[in-house]
Amino acid sequence: MQRKGYKYVFGPVPSRRLGRSLGVDLVRFKTCPYDCVYCQLGPTSTKTAKRDAYVPTEEVLAELAAKLADKPACDYITLRLRRADAPSRSRADYRCDQGHD
Numbered sequence: 870m871q872r873k874g875y876k877y878v879f880g881p882v883p884s885r886r887l888g889r890s891l892g893v894d895l896v897r898f899k900t901c902p903y904d905c906v907y908c909q910l911g912p913t914s915t916k917t918a919k920r921d922a923y924v925p926t927e928e929v930l931a932e933l934a935a936k937l938a939d940k941p942a943c944d945y946i947t948l949r950l951r952r953a954d955a956p957s958r959s960r961a962d963y964r965c966d967q968g969h970d
Contacts, residue, residue, distance in 0.1 A: 877924055878932045881943040888944035891965065893933060895948055896923045 881889040899911065902918040933946075943965040 875932050875936065877929045878936045881941050884945070884947075887947070889942055890945045890947045891936065891941055891943040893929060893946060893948050894924070895929065 877894050879892045879894070881891045884890040897915060899913050900915040900917060900923060901908075901913045902916065904913040904916055945964055
């Protein structure tokens with residue numbers, strides 16, 4: 870997955886469930902309370918269930934604003950997150966404004 874200069878924002882990528890999804894990573898790579906042998910990302914490097922601000926909010930918002938200014942063809946914005954109290958919920962999806970006007 871190429872990010873083209875973005876550290877937290879990626880895509881849009883095809884999603885069977887959502888159409889075209891613009892992704893936003895809100896946790897560091899491989900930060901998870903589990904170390905599943907079947908994970909497509911490989912072994913967990915930071916195993917934790919601690920709630921924390923893993924990425925700087927202002928940088929994420931600036932990147933997202935810059936990406937949206939390019940008017941990407943997306944149906945949803947997907948926030949990748951991992952909550953210790955609900956580990957099975959790893960994302961939140963928000964509908965994109967198709968008009969971008």
